[in-house]
Amino acid sequence: MNPLERYAPLVDDEAAFLEACERSLPSVVRVNTIKTTVERAREALDDEGVAYEPTDWHPGILKLENSSPGTNWPYFHGWLHGQEEVSALPAIALDPQPGERIWDTCAAPGSKTTQIAAMMDDEGVLIGNDNNLGRLSALRHNAERLGVTNLVVSNQDARNFSMKPFGERTPDKSGSFEQFDRVLVDAPCSCEGTCRKNPDVLDEWTMNHVASVAGIQKGILRRAVQVTKPGGTVVYSTCTFAPEENEAVLDFVLEREDCEIVAWDVPDGFETAPGITEWEDDEYDSSVTNARRVYPHQNDTGGFFTAKLEVNA
Amino acid sequence: MRDETAEDENWGQQFDRLPATPDERVVEARPTRTEVVEWWVERFGIDPKMFDGYTFWEKGAGKIWAFNGEVVDPIEVQGLGMRILRTRQRHWKPSTNAVQRFCRDATKNVIELSPGEATAFVAGHDQQLDWWEGDWGYLTAAHELAGEREPLGVGLYLHGELRSTVPKGRQEELVKLD
Numbered sequence: 001m002n003p004l005e006r007y008a009p010l011v012d013d014e015a016a017f018l019e020a021c022e023r024s025l026p027s028v029v030r031v032n033t034i035k036t037t038v039e040r041a042r043e044a045l046d047d048e049g050v051a052y053e054p055t056d057w058h059p060g061i062l063k064l065e066n067s068s069p070g071t072n073w074p075y076f077h078g079w080l081h082g083q084e085e086v087s088a089l090p091a092i093a094l095d096p097q098p099g100e101r102i103w104d105t106c107a108a109p110g111s112k113t114t115q116i117a118a119m120m121d122d123e124g125v126l127i128g129n130d131n132n133l134g135r136l137s138a139l140r141h142n143a144e145r146l147g148v149t150n151l152v153v154s155n156q157d158a159r160n161f162s163m164k165p166f167g168e169r170t171p172d173k174s175g176s177f178e179q180f181d182r183v184l185v186d187a188p189c190s191c192e193g194t195c196r197k198n199p200d201v202l203d204e205w206t207m208n209h210v211a212s213v214a215g216i217q218k219g220i221l222r223r224a225v226q227v228t229k230p231g232g233t234v235v236y237s238t239c240t241f242a243p244e245e246n247e248a249v250l251d252f253v254l255e256r257e258d259c260e261i262v263a264w265d266v267p268d269g270f271e272t273a274p275g276i277t278e279w280e281d282d283e284y285d286s287s288v289t290n291a292r293r294v295y296p297h298q299n300d301t302g303g304f305f306t307a308k309l310e311v312n313a
Numbered sequence: 314m315r316d317e318t319a320e321d322e323n324w325g326q327q328f329d330r331l332p333a334t335p336d337e338r339v340v341e342a343r344p345t346r347t348e349v350v351e352w353w354v355e356r357f358g359i360d361p362k363m364f365d366g367y368t369f370w371e372k373g374a375g376k377i378w379a380f381n382g383e384v385v386d387p388i389e390v391q392g393l394g395m396r397i398l399r400t401r402q403r404h405w406k407p408s409t410n411a412v413q414r415f416c417r418d419a420t421k422n423v424i425e426l427s428p429g430e431a432t433a434f435v436a437g438h439d440q441q442l443d444w445w446e447g448d449w450g451y452l453t454a455a456h457e458l459a460g461e462r463e464p465l466g467v468g469l470y471l472h473g474e475l476r477s478t479v480p481k482g483r484q485e486e487l488v489k490l491d
Contacts, residue, residue, distance in 0.1 A: 035413070036459075043459040073458055076435060076483070077465075078413060123366060125382040140392050141482060147414040149367070149381040153392030167385035175383040 003192050003205040007241040010276060011295050020297035025196040029080040030088060030111075031060040033118045034147045036079040044074040057269040057299075061088055078146045083111040084197065086294055086301035090186055090237040091115040093264045093308045098123040100181040103227065105158040105220050108135030110142040112186055117148040125177075129154040129161065158185075159219035163227060182233045183224040187217040187249075193239035193303025196296060210244050217249045225257040230313035234259065237306045241293070243279035246305045250275070250291065251284040253309075261287040264308040271298040275307065328370040328378065328393045330386035343371055344400045352398070352405055357412075357453060358420030370394070375401030379411070406451055409466040409479055416453040416464045423453045424468060424475065431456035435465055437484045439476045 004021055008014040029052075031041040038060045045052055050072055051065035063085070074080050091112050096102050098121040107113040107128035117126050128143070128151050130136050136155055143151050156162060167176025190210055191201045217238070224234045238245055250261055266272050275291030277284050291307035331346045332338045338345060346369050354361050370378045370386075370393050380394030397411035416423070424445055426434055433440055434454050447470075454468040454475065466483070469476040 040459040040461070047459060077458065077463055078410075123381050125384060136391055143392075144395055144410040145483070147395070147410065149379055149394045149414065151392065151394065152380075152384060152388075152390050154390050165385075165389050170385065173385050175385045 001205075002202055003190070003242075004195070004202065007192075010241065010273075010293075011297075012273070013297060016297040017295055020295075020300065021195050021303075023196060023300075025084065025302060027064040028055075028083060028085045029062050029064060029075075030083045030115060031062065032079055032081055032114065032146045033060065034114075034122050035077060036074070041074050041079045044079065045072070048072050048074075055085060057267040058088060061085055081111060081114060081142065081146055083115070084194070084302050086193075086299070086304040087111055087239070088115060089266075089270075089292075089294070089304060089306045090184055090235050091119060092267065093237075093306050094182050094184050094233060094235040095264075096120050096126075096182055101125045101127075101177055101179075103127045103129065103161075103180045103183045103224070105129055105161070105183065105185045105224055106131075106187060107139055108132060109138035112184065113139065113151065114143055114146045114148055116184065117143070117146075117150055120150060122148060122150050124150055125152060126150050127152045127154050127166075127180075129156055129158055131155065131157045159216065159223055161223050161227065179227055179229045180232060181229060183228050183235070185217075185221050185224045185234065185236045187220055187236065187238050187245070188213055189217070189238040189240040189245050190242055191239050192241055193294075193296075193305075196302055210242050214242075214244050214249060217245055218252050221249060221253045222257055225253060225259045225309065225311055228311045230311055232311045234309040234311065235306065236291075236309065237304065239302060239304055241295075241303055241305070243276060243282075243284075246293075246307075247275050247277070247279070247284045247288040247291065248282060250288050250307055250309075254285050254287070258312045259309045260312065261285075261290045262308050262310045263290045264292070264306075266292055270294075273298070275305075326372075327387045327389045328372045331369040331371060331377070340371075342401055344377065349377055349398060349400075353407075353415065356407075356451070357416050357422055359415060359418060363415060367394075371400075375399055404450060406478075407453075407467050409483060412453050412464050412467050416455075417462075419453050419464070422448055422451075423455050423462070423464070424470070425462060426454055426456045426465070428456065431465060434468065434475070434477045435479050435484060437477050437479055437481070439474055441473055442470075442475045443473045445470060445473075445475070 011017040052062040055061045108130035113128045168178040272292035275288040294304040377398040379397045399406040454465045466479045
């Protein structure tokens, strides 16, 4: 089945939703403020005659009109990074600060990780973790090209992420810590939200995969809450529309860990829909409406889901 | 296998923090933090304050990493900040990424390339540049971008020739540059 039809009843305008999912996405880059400013990056693109259009909700995210990234000077210098427009949302919800300790649970290939590093002014401890060693080399390559120097690259299963390498058992040792200020869980998922970039995801979609990946998502999100300080922030994001992988995961973790789902400020000019409280035979905690769903027809982007959790003091 | 008791071994799978000074050195020939910072200051004339918040680490013999934060020492992870320098050899060699990150305001040993020379450099070509009258050895190659000088990477200048050390993975990104 085409999974998009499964989710069409959730949206305000089914026809617009299905039509948007058919269109391919423009090439989008994020300006890397570790190495340059938005002004200089735009000037360099202008000098090379690369046409672009700034998005109306984020000055550092530019839609390229023709070329792909990777073929111009500002890209070589690590001033630009190819990143899907909508995937800039989780770091914005996370709101990382310079000097904090932050864990990105599923970091490779690193678009969101490097965005977080830039928002930290490249200061503090940012752990970019991924369980796939091959994908980690892409993370390392991207981070170094973008000039990131506050990243610790780690290769663990996020579901039982050990704090031991960071000095959990030697709290008196300089530099040791056992909890994070903020954690991003950008979870592996069914990815129908990326169908405008990679239509194959729709053909490969199965209900079995939804069920198995939801188990992984729950495990990672639980661990994320457990290693976050009281009062700290966890952001959960996916690029799927499946409630089983979004609201159901939040609902599961709310019941088992001491945390709550809080509202977050979506940038002005970016349209979203609230999380849903009912799906098929299930009902979810009413606070999941604080999560934001993004459908492709709303802002002409990919599809996305982002929730912000606060760990209770 | 790692011998937990052998503190003076330079073990390749973990990051060890550089000693601040020679007095604190445990592992033989391990460079000190002071030596690493001074190398950048002397070679490129950069402000040592740029490294104030940084800790420096060795993973494997001679590979120095700079990390803009604090973690426990030693630490077993896959990466820690940025590889900046290859030491334990006669001429220490800076990395492309470090030069791009830290040499924007370098005042010494910066060779400024014309647009054509810059394109050849990042494509990995060695070039005869007899007009250079500065030092031999590792230089920061730079060009003008958006009205200011911007470092491209590391060139090795010997006998009138500038050899590009831009890694293959970075060269490929420029194949369609023209």
